[in-house]
Amino acid sequence: MxxxxxxxxxxxxxxxxxxxxxxxxxxxxxxxxxxxxxxxxxxxxxxxxxxxxxxxxxxxxxxxxxxxxxxxxxxxxxxxxxxxxxxxxxxxxxxxxxxxxxxxxxxxxxxxxxxxxxxxRVDLNSSAGITDYVFHLLRNARTLRAGVEPKIVVCWGGHSISTEEYKYTKKVGHELGLRNLDVCTGCGPGVMKGPMKGATIGHAKQRHHGGRYLGLTEPGIIAAEAPNPIVNELVILPDIEKRLEAFVRVGHGIIIFPGGVGTAEEFLYLLGILMHPDNQELPFPLLLTGPKSAAPYFEQLHAFVGATLGEAAQRRYRILIDDPAEVAREMAKGLKEVKQFRRERNDAFHFNWLLKIDERFQRPFDPTHENMAALQLTKDIPPHKLAANLRRAFSGIVAGNVKENGVRLIEEHGPYEIHGDHQVMKPLDDLLQAFVKQHRMKLPGGAAYKPCYRVVGSGA
Incomplete structure (x- = not known):
């Protein structure tokens, strides 16, 4: 540097x-x-x-x-x-x-x-205790505002994206802003900045004052992805699992743009939660979108979900290509369903208490070489549990790519090894190789990407 x-x-x-x-x-x-x-x-x-x-x-x-x-x-x-x-x-x-x-x-x-x-008072040994802890962290940050109608749209995607993809995120953000919707992201560059930037223009056109640009991060991420200057509410959660829970508890709908392993981690986290039997009837609008050039990316991600988690998981989201206005309309429509659902069940607008999150998604995962190799990645476990383990695999790769401790572990011990059966490893290997070829692992202009992982079991 x-x-x-x-x-x-x-x-x-x-x-x-x-x-x-x-x-x-x-x-x-x-x-x-x-x-x-x-x-x-x-x-x-x-x-x-x-x-x-x-x-x-x-x-x-x-x-x-x-x-x-x-x-x-x-x-x-x-x-x-x-x-x-x-x-x-x-x-x-x-x-x-x-x-x-x-x-x-x-x-x-x-x-x-x-x-x-x-x-x-803090009980981190139970699922309910962890959720209560996240609630108190958000409340202390004055993020939770009682009585405000559901309109926080979480945007996930890569920090390292093409100029075309970045401009597209701004267009979607602009359409969200025109509908007076607020934006929550991971607060860094790329997809975490574009929707916020677009929303500021949409809010200005509508003379909407008090627009919220909420950034949720954690110490291991913030050092690699500094907050973008548009964020006007920053919250630092203690670890990635608390951060992810904060996203889905405080957000009312989620839009996923093109990204890499970090985006795949977030996507699998949400799919695993939505596939839990207790969440079958709970409305949670989930849209995947990007410009025409990103269509192959979403096709491959969709195929990966189908091959590993099945058609039930694919039905939990909708893919919309190159149509920012339609994305915003669909999200606004979905938020009306969320509002009605929460009213009928007397759930809070500002914190999604009814969403069931299994402890597998709440426990911090330490991406050591031993823990990465021990992940159970087989088709003989329930899909929502497989999603949890796949999420951890992607979390480890993120750590090996950009987090200080992860980078040092790779330097000392070499790449992680990820084990599993062929039905899971082959689609996983194909997806990761596509990310590398599409330069979705590192920022453009940097050195050639050197994988921090090795997939074992992807062969015949």
Whole structure:
């Protein structure tokens, strides 16, 4: 990574988290718990790198080894002292307002997460307890707004997409904005930025004030995919599983654009949940869309789902190609069904309590070489359980591609091995090879992709 200018600065919050206890400050100081400081430092550095075309956490951390963040508790409140910070986050010596908001959102979420985990009320040993934990994290971030009608559309897709695909996401976002719908994404570049950018124009045309551009991330992702500057509500969940649950609990419908393994992970996560017997009647609009050039991508993804999870899984979504207006109309129609369903069952609009999420989708998956090799990827288990294990396989590949710990594991021990029967491994191998050929694993212009995995069992 080329050298970039740095700056020393002092920053205070505005409108949120004006105070911390002495204990919380000590926890976050370098001389305190250590691990919590490193986590906060990594998130702050990622936020300050908003706009950088880098998708490797290790590269960012190595490039700013001298960066430090110090937390001071004053009579007037909290102050952050930043040393050797990326200068692009400042204008004439003043931090950009949106960057400052996200900076203190990170502080808020990391402090609250640590405090909640020490609270005896938190029960992470049960499915209900995990859901309650996610609820409290979102409520503390003021994301949950009671009484607001369902209109949050989650958009999933790749951070590394073509210019044509990116422009298409903006068109879809524009159509959503014209219908006064809000957008929630993973908050980074590519598909996570395009729909938000388009929605801002749609909202402006409709004179719709207070549009929400909600970004949900987690520490391992944020370092590789810094928040885009359009995000006006940032929430950092403690791990990928809590992040995924937050998406489906707070979102009312989901649109999936072209992407790579991360998008496949999210898609399989949602399919596995929707295929659970308890969710058969629950409306959850799910649309897959892209420009004409993306049609082969969706055809292959559709074939993969059919080969591994069956036709029942294919019926849970609809594919719409090159028609942004129709995508928005279908989503608006689906949200009306969601509204009616929740009213009839007296479920909250702001948090989907009725959605059943199996513990397999909630437990954090540690993508070690041993755990990746031990995944049960066979057709003799129920489809929703197979979807959970396939989701974990894709999660491991994401970690090996861009997350700091995953990248280091691959450097030390070589590629992951993924085992399973031929009926699952062959479609999986075909899909992953297609992602590589279509350059969906890394940002364009980077070095040639070197797989962090090896599929075992895809042969005859």
């Amino acid at each position: 080329s050298h970039r200018p740095t700056i020393n600065a002092s920053v205070s919050p505005k409108g949120t988290l004006e105070t911390l206890s002495q204990r919380e400050v000590a926890q976050l100081s370098e001389a305190g718990s250590g691990n919590l400081y490193q986590l906060f430092r990594q998130c702050v550095l990622a936020i300050l790198n908003t706009g950088a075309r880098i998708d490797n956490a290790k590269t960012i951390l190595d490039a700013y080894r001298d960066f430090e963040v110090r937390i001071h508790q004053q009579d007037r409140g909290v102050r952050l002292e930043l040393l050797n910070a990326p200068a692009d986050a400042f204008v004439d010596g003043e931090m950009i307002a949106g960057t400052r908001e996200m900076l203190f959102s990170a502080l808020r979420d990391i402090v609250y997460t640590a405090s909640e985990l020490e609270n005896q």
